[in-house]
Amino acid sequence: MWPDFPLVPEAASSVAREVDLLTLAWIAISAFFTVLIAVLILVFFIHFRRRRAGEIGSTADVRTLPLELTWSLIPLVIALGMFGWGVKVFFLVTEAPPDAVEYWVTGKQWMWKVQHPSGVREINTLHVPVGQAVKMTMTSEDVIHSFYVPAFRVKRDVLPGRYSSVWFRPTRTGRYHLFCAEYCGAEHSLMGGWVEVLSPGDYERWLATGTTGPTMLASGAELFRRLACDTCHLPGADPGTAPARAPSLDGLFGAQVALAGGRTVLADETYIRESIVNPQAKVVAGWQPIMPTFRGQVTEEQLAALVAYVKGLGGATPASAAGEGGAEAGEPPRAEETRRGGPGEVVSGEEPVTE
Numbered sequence: 001m002w003p004d005f006p007l008v009p010e011a012a013s014s015v016a017r018e019v020d021l022l023t024l025a026w027i028a029i030s031a032f033f034t035v036l037i038a039v040l041i042l043v044f045f046i047h048f049r050r051r052r053a054g055e056i057g058s059t060a061d062v063r064t065l066p067l068e069l070t071w072s073l074i075p076l077v078i079a080l081g082m083f084g085w086g087v088k089v090f091f092l093v094t095e096a097p098p099d100a101v102e103y104w105v106t107g108k109q110w111m112w113k114v115q116h117p118s119g120v121r122e123i124n125t126l127h128v129p130v131g132q133a134v135k136m137t138m139t140s141e142d143v144i145h146s147f148y149v150p151a152f153r154v155k156r157d158v159l160p161g162r163y164s165s166v167w168f169r170p171t172r173t174g175r176y177h178l179f180c181a182e183y184c185g186a187e188h189s190l191m192g193g194w195v196e197v198l199s200p201g202d203y204e205r206w207l208a209t210g211t212t213g214p215t216m217l218a219s220g221a222e223l224f225r226r227l228a229c230d231t232c233h234l235p236g237a238d239p240g241t242a243p244a245r246a247p248s249l250d251g252l253f254g255a256q257v258a259l260a261g262g263r264t265v266l267a268d269e270t271y272i273r274e275s276i277v278n279p280q281a282k283v284v285a286g287w288q289p290i291m292p293t294f295r296g297q298v299t300e301e302q303l304a305a306l307v308a309y310v311k312g313l314g315g316a317t318p319a320s321a322a323g324e325g326g327a328e329a330g331e332p333p334r335a336e337e338t339r340r341g342g343p344g345e346v347v348s349g350e351e352p353v354t355e
C-alpha cells in the first residue's frame, strides 16, 4: 500500500493481525452486500418498471418461500460465524496471558503516569521490552480517559474509582503513538506520548538509567505499616480466631467474599480499592464495620500500591505484580476459589453484622 497513507496503522503487537483480519472481513462482507443491493436496486428498477399506465405488480408467479429462506439463512450463517470469530478475538484481546508483567497506569488531566514492576516511573512515555506480554492496570485521578495504542490495536477506558486493564505483547521494536481516546477536557488532544519498544538488553540498560523508586509491592507494604492497617489486619486471622479485629488479607485477591447481608463479591482490584476508601460500602460477613475510611489520606497512586500489596499477599492471581518486582516477591498464587467463611460465621461470639 502507499507508505504515506496507510489504511491501517502499523501492526506491532501479537493481536494486531487478528484484529485487522476481523475488521477487514467485516468491511469486505459489508462492501459485498452494499454493492449487491445497490446493483439489484438498479436492475429491478429497470426490469420491473411499469410498462403500461395503470399496471399493477403481482407475486402470483414467484415462489416466495425459497427466496425468503435464502435471504434469511445466508445472513444468519454469516452473522453467527462473524459473532463466533468476534468472540474469539475479543477474548484474545481482553484476557492477559499468565506470563504478563503488570504495570500500573494512572490517567490524569492531562498526562499518563506509569509505574514499572521494578519501581521505575515515567510520564507520557512507556518503555517495554519486545516480546514480553505486559498488562496495564489502570485508573484515573479525575475524569474518564482512554488508553489507546493504535499500533497494538488496544484501547480501554480508564475510570476514576475503578481499575481496568489492557494487555499487549509488542512484536517489534520501535516507537508507537500513545493517545487518550476519550475527550477529557481542554488539553485532551495533548494527552499522550510514545510507547518505546526496546530489545530486552536495551530495556535493562534503560531501566538502569532511570530513577528507581521502591517497587509497587514495597511501597504498598510500607504504606500498610505507616497507615497502621497491620494493627487490625494481622496475617492469618479469620473469623473465629480471636482476638483479630479484621479479616486476614492473605489469599484475598481473586476470592469470592461473603458479605453481611448474604451477597458475595469477587475480590478484584476495584473491590480492594473500595474497601479502603469506602469500607462501609461492602462489609465482610462476620466482622464489625469498624474500619475507618482512608479517603483523602492516600493519593490514587498510593491506593494502587496498597492494592498491589494486597494482591501480592496471594490469591488466584497471575504472579505478574510480583514477577519482576525484585525486592518483595509475593507468594506464589494459590488457586483458591472461595476462602471466606459463610455469613453464619461470627467473631468471638458477636452477632454477624447485618445490613
Ligand code: HEC
Pocket: 224, 227, 228, 229, 230, 231, 232, 233, 245, 246, 247, 248, 249, 252, 257, 267, 271, 272, 275, 276, 279, 280, 282, 283, 284, 287, 288, 289, 290, 291, 292, 294, 306, 310
Ligand atoms: C480499625 C481496624 C482496621 C484498620 C486500621 C484497617 N482495617 Fe481493613 N478492615 C477492617 C475490618 C473490621 C474489615 C472487615 C469489615 C469490613 O468489610 O468493613 C476490613 C476489611 C478490609 C478489606 C476487605 C477484606 C475482605 O476480606 O474482603 C480490605 C481489602 C481492607 N480492609 C484493607 C485495609 C487496608 C489496606 C487498611 C490500611 C490502609 C485497612 N484495611 C485498615 C478493619 C480495619
Ligand SMILES: [Cu+2]
Pocket: 107, 110, 144, 145, 146, 180, 181, 182, 183, 184, 188, 191
Ligand atoms: Cu484523557
